[in-house]
Amino acid sequence: MTDTKAAFTLDDTFTSAEATALVDRLRSAFRTGRTKPLAWRRRQLTRLRDLLTDNRAAIADALYADLRKNRAEADAMEIETTIAEIDDYLEHLEEWTAPQPAPVTVPGVPGSTARTVLDPLGVALVIAAWNYPVNLLLVPVAGALAAGNAVVIKPADYAAHTSALLAELLPAYLDTDATAVVEGGAPETTVLLEQHFDHIFYTGNGTVGRIVMTAAVKNLTPVVLELGGKSPVFVDRDADIATVAQRLAQTKFANAGQTCVAPDYVLTDPDTAAEL
Structure with a gap:
């Protein structure tokens, strides 16, 4: 030092x-x-x-x-x-970090080899x-x-x-x-x-x-x-709603929601939205 x-x-x-x-x-x-x-x-x-x-x-x-x-x-x-x-x-x-073999593209050089370092x-x-x-x-x-x-x-x-x-x-x-x-x-x-x-x-x-x-x-x-950006969630109508709800809550509450992949909003049909 x-x-x-x-x-x-x-x-x-x-x-x-x-x-x-x-x-x-x-x-x-x-x-x-x-x-x-x-x-x-x-x-x-x-x-x-x-x-x-x-x-x-x-x-x-x-x-x-x-x-x-x-x-x-x-x-x-x-x-x-x-x-x-x-x-x-x-x-x-x-x-x-080991060198990796690479193809030799120059013709007419018998026995030549190449590697990526x-x-x-x-x-x-x-x-x-x-x-x-x-x-x-x-x-x-x-x-x-x-x-x-x-x-x-x-x-x-x-x-x-x-x-x-x-x-x-x-x-x-x-x-x-x-x-x-x-x-x-x-x-x-x-x-x-x-x-x-x-x-x-x-x-x-x-x-x-x-x-x-x-x-x-x-x-x-x-x-x-x-x-960071926006992270929408799409929930299909045949999804397991209880499991989806649990996962949404876990990821949104983790780190007080301050995670780049935390869900921002949910897209789904009206009936599924009501159940969710």
Whole structure:
């Protein structure tokens, strides 16, 4: 680890110059090859897993302070789901990163072979949403680390307690030469989006998604946009109405209805609607 600042909190200013220096620092670390070995990737994933298991109670308390999320829901839908993703990466990392045979399309070269080699992209930016401020931040961070990238981590500002906790914990667990945390809202995100990243992962709404995509186009940066929308439910007249009603209630009440696939409205015929 270095003495360079690894987390910018809400008490800090975060200027364009600081953002540029931060990304340049992570890119320099990436270019040394530090993040490429599978041993480094496994270490980061294991440490991220340790962060969740070591601080389970503190994370649940922060989620309650931000969202009034009860302990069981925090554990099941934020912590355990993220651990399960990390475990999947750890189990399949060698398989997923192994070179794959590819057809040779150039004729007249007897005995020639080809393969597809998967290389890390560079410095990734992960911007999280507030409704699942642990899972929707750390799952894409785990993916970026598993792929051998350096990562700038932007927690959700509306979940302020969770953001502050993660800004404190992540530098204590991860390699701060290749990862950094930036807290804040629209001003800090705007400053970050001025930088040249090699991949951006944003979870949130379509309005901000357009801003992210517009910023990424300037550098031809590939983007994943995981955007919320409307989720209608169609109920056929021959459906098991009791089962449908139970499932609708379960998914709508989960996380106080703040889930991108939570049902918004129901479409059905009048008789079925009355029974439902």
